Amino acid sequence: MTESVDVLIIAPEVPRYAHPGDAGADLVSSEHLVLEPGERRLVGTGVSIALPDGFVAFVVPRSGLATKHGITIVNSPGTVDAGYRGEIKVTLLNTDAREPYEIAVGDRIAQLIVMPVSRATFVPVETLPGSARGAGGFGSTGYDSAAASDPTSSDTPTGANA
Ligand SMILES: O=c1ccn([C@H]2C[C@H](O)[C@@H](COP(=O)(O)OP(=O)(O)OP(=O)(O)O)O2)c(=O)[nH]1
Numbered sequence: 001m002t003e004s005v006d007v008l009i010i011a012p013e014v015p016r017y018a019h020p021g022d023a024g025a026d027l028v029s030s031e032h033l034v035l036e037p038g039e040r041r042l043v044g045t046g047v048s049i050a051l052p053d054g055f056v057a058f059v060v061p062r063s064g065l066a067t068k069h070g071i072t073i074v075n076s077p078g079t080v081d082a083g084y085r086g087e088i089k090v091t092l093l094n095t096d097a098r099e100p101y102e103i104a105v106g107d108r109i110a111q112l113i114v115m116p117v118s119r120a121t122f123v124p125v126e127t128l129p130g131s132a133r134g135a136g137g138f139g140s141t142g143y144d145s146a147a148a149s150d151p152t153s154s155d156t157p158t159g160a161n162a
């Protein structure tokens with residue numbers, strides 16, 4: 001599916017997909033900066049978009065920057081709402097304990113994933129329907145590959161009448 005997205009160009013270039021079939025279009029830095037170890041900075045991309053209603057764009061890190069230089073995005077995935085018309089910016093963080101990281105204008109610093117999104121209508125209820133998982137989370141299924149939830153576990157309703 002190729003969605004047409006209006007883009008206001010301030011940056012050196014339109015966000016590009018490196019290869020056919022890539023999910024993320026690269027976002028470039030519109031500024032020169034040096035991220036010191038442990039430093040975070042809001043970095044402009046020079047790009048503003050108008051997503052079709054019913055779509056969202058996620059701002060996510062590039063794996064090469066993460067693996068080789070410890071550069072990540074504090075609020076990954078950053079959420080670009082369909083109604084947003086401001087410049088897309090990226091809150092980069094240098095997680096390297098020792099090395100600063102220099103970014104030049106035009107360097108690809110993040111990637112943008114455009115995808116359909118549904119909006120929920122939240123309906124207040126007294127009790128939620130039961131489920132195999134129930135309220136289990138945060139490591140409730142254990143850690144080793146052999147650990148598995150008990151398939152015979154009963155569905156446990158939650159909420160006021162639990
Ligand atoms: O990484 C990001 C995340 C968000 N945004 C822009 C697009 C988004 O539509 C708007 C609001 O984002 P979010 O809702 O995450 O921020 P907030 O702190 O809740 O601000 P607001 O009160 O404006 O919603 O900021 C970015 O440019 N980059």
Ligand SMILES: [Mg+2]
């Ligand atoms: Mg918000």
